[in-house]
Amino acid sequence: MKIIVTPTQPYNDQKPGTSGLRKKVKIFQQTHYLENFVQSLFDTLTVPNDAVLVVGGDGRYHNRQAIQTIISMAAANGFTRVLVGQGGILSTPAASHVIRKYKTFGGMVLSASHNQGGIHGDFGIKYNIGNGGPAPEKITDDIFAKSKVIAEYKVSDLAQVDIDTIGETQFDGVVAGQPFTVQVINAVQDYADLMQSLFDFKAIKQLLATGFEMKFDAMHAVTGPYAKEIFVNRLSASTDSLMNCEPSEDFGGGHPDPNLTYAEDLVKIMFAGENALDFGAASDGDGDRNMILGQNFFVTPSDSLAVLAANATLVPAYAGGIAGVARSMPTSGAVDRVAAKLNVPSFETPTGWKFFGNLMDAGKVTLCGEESFGTSSSHVREKDGLWAVLFWLNVIAVKQMSVEAILKAHWLEYGRNVYSRHDYEAIPTDAANSVIAHIKAQFASLPGQVFGNYTVKLCDDFSYHDPIDGSVSNNQGIRVLFTDGSRIVFRLSGTGTEGATLRIYLEAYEPDSAKHHLDAQVALAEMIQIALQISQLVEKTSRVAPTVIT
Ligand code: VG1
Ligand code: CO
Numbered sequence: 001m002k003i004i005v006t007p008t009q010p011y012n013d014q015k016p017g018t019s020g021l022r023k024k025v026k027i028f029q030q031t032h033y034l035e036n037f038v039q040s041l042f043d044t045l046t047v048p049n050d051a052v053l054v055v056g057g058d059g060r061y062h063n064r065q066a067i068q069t070i071i072s073m074a075a076a077n078g079f080t081r082v083l084v085g086q087g088g089i090l091s092t093p094a095a096s097h098v099i100r101k102y103k104t105f106g107g108m109v110l111s112a113s114h115n116q117g118g119i120h121g122d123f124g125i126k127y128n129i130g131n132g133g134p135a136p137e138k139i140t141d142d143i144f145a146k147s148k149v150i151a152e153y154k155v156s157d158l159a160q161v162d163i164d165t166i167g168e169t170q171f172d173g174v175v176a177g178q179p180f181t182v183q184v185i186n187a188v189q190d191y192a193d194l195m196q197s198l199f200d201f202k203a204i205k206q207l208l209a210t211g212f213e214m215k216f217d218a219m220h221a222v223t224g225p226y227a228k229e230i231f232v233n234r235l236s237a238s239t240d241s242l243m244n245c246e247p248s249e250d251f252g253g254g255h256p257d258p259n260l261t262y263a264e265d266l267v268k269i270m271f272a273g274e275n276a277l278d279f280g281a282a283s284d285g286d287g288d289r290n291m292i293l294g295q296n297f298f299v300t301p302s303d304s305l306a307v308l309a310a311n312a313t314l315v316p317a318y319a320g321g322i323a324g325v326a327r328s329m330p331t332s333g334a335v336d337r338v339a340a341k342l343n344v345p346s347f348e349t350p351t352g353w354k355f356f357g358n359l360m361d362a363g364k365v366t367l368c369g370e371e372s373f374g375t376s377s378s379h380v381r382e383k384d385g386l387w388a389v390l391f392w393l394n395v396i397a398v399k400q401m402s403v404e405a406i407l408k409a410h411w412l413e414y415g416r417n418v419y420s421r422h423d424y425e426a427i428p429t430d431a432a433n434s435v436i437a438h439i440k441a442q443f444a445s446l447p448g449q450v451f452g453n454y455t456v457k458l459c460d461d462f463s464y465h466d467p468i469d470g471s472v473s474n475n476q477g478i479r480v481l482f483t484d485g486s487r488i489v490f491r492l493s494g495t496g497t498e499g500a501t502l503r504i505y506l507e508a509y510e511p512d513s514a515k516h517h518l519d520a521q522v523a524l525a526e527m528i529q530i531a532l533q534i535s536q537l538v539e540k541t542s543r544v545a546p547t548v549i550t
Pocket of ligand 2: 092113114284285286287288289
């Protein structure tokens with residue numbers, strides 16, 4: 001096998017966002033585009049001898065081709081072994097687990113997560129370090145810097161590698177006579193084994209055998225094979241309890257984002273009045289998100305995290321208690337209330353799973369979560385969709401209560417952090433920036449101002465000081481905090497690929513149980529108007545309604 005050094009020109013747009021580099025497929029298909037990014041990444045790392053790389057993706061269009069390119073480049077850049085998920089498929093949490101289980105140097109996950117797939121959709125690539133978690137900002141910043149000056153990249157002259165048959169293929173020596181091996185692994189088994197080691201499968205199996213009806217929607221994305229193995233093969237659920245479990249390159253033409261808007265088929269089933277099932281759940285493109293539904297009932301992700309924390313000891317893996325919790329800044333403070341009661345620390349980090357890794361590695365937190373349908377624990381270093389679903393089923397099996405009853409009891413004990421997020425997708429970048437600039441210009445004048453029932457206490461642009469490595473991350477979202485603890489957060493998305501997506505996060509604390517039944521949009525109506533008034537969003541973007549409300 002030979003190494004071929006190919007001259008290239010830099011692209012100026014390879015800055016990784018909240019979770020890796022995401023672009024339209026067409027952009028990734030430009031000459032040398034993927035190679036430039038991968039080489040910039042390899043040049044950032046110090047690859048030791050005998051380094052192993054994990055590669056896989058969510059199965060979207062361009063996945064298989066990109067995997068071949070990465071294998072060839074890994075061989076030319078000093079890796080001696082590449083582990084590939086069979087068929088090129090690896091969910092994000094499974095990739096994290098594989099990196100940890102086989103103690104590899106790192107891994108690449110090819111996914112644009114919840115973004116649409118297919119030839120006209122998005123593609124993405126993210127790098128995870130040896131702890132299994134997303135590369136921290138110091139690495140992603142370095143990749144971007146290198147991508148702007150790259151002059152050449154290295155590939156090998158490997159033929160196409162079979163990535164469908166479990167087993168090993170060995171090639172002739174590359175660097176220093178070392179053999180290069182590609183190993184196709186069954187990550188579904190690895191991941192299912194991990195889940196079985198954490199949860200009470202016996203109790204869940206019994207729950208599913210005694211008339212409890214559930215539906216899991218894989219949204220034509222990566223969790224399909226994992227769900228079949230776990231629910232049907234190991235928990236004896238009927239095949240009826242799964243839907244859209246065949247991964248497809250364009251996710252069946254849908255948007256693999258498990259929320260009330262895009263998971264509409266599941267939502268219909270779960271909100272069918274008396275005919276609704278007991279439990280519904282969905283996961284996203286790369287399997288790290290989860291949406292939990294009860295009978296005619298939606299669980300806000302922030303509440304889900306709080307409920308899991310409060311009930312963690314019901315699950316075998318967490319029976320000894322949890323060390324602490326962490327949530328992203330826009331996530332509601334519901335979990336903080338649970339942590340306070342459990343007398344464990346709670347941390348507030350910027351948006352993006354990469355900020356949780358240090359806290360988990362240091363043993364400071366066990367459970368982490370984001371309002372964007374992401375929850376997980378220190379069993380991996382990524383958020384984990386199916387893990388959250390199994391956690392809920394384990395809790396239900398032990399408590400023998402409905403999802404709604406569990407939530408109502410939780411609110412009664414802790415009060416309710418009423419919460420909603422309004423997304424305005426694909427707005428012109430200039431208009432989005434002007435909204436943010438307009439709010440920032442009011443930082444000095446807003447504190448003390450009264451809006452109906454609410455008085456502004458302070459506003460700022462969130463900064464995070466990592467307590468473990470001391471790194472500082474600025475400009476992580478604008479917070480408008482009110483004197484009664486309510487708040488509005490404005491943030492621009494770092495995962496969109498079309499124009500800008502502006503997110504408005506709204507939260508108000510309601511201790512009065514007589515008001516806990518209220519729809520969040522009703523309970524937050526006044527806050528929503530205040531957000532629009534402060535931001536002048538309608539005037540500046542001509543958008544009269546959000547694209548997605550959760
Ligand atoms: C969004 C979510 C964020 C999440 C990120 C990656 O980022 O808000 O909480 O970590 O997606 O999730 P942004 O910058 O668009 O708000 V995933 O499942 O898309 O990898
Ligand atoms: Co995802």
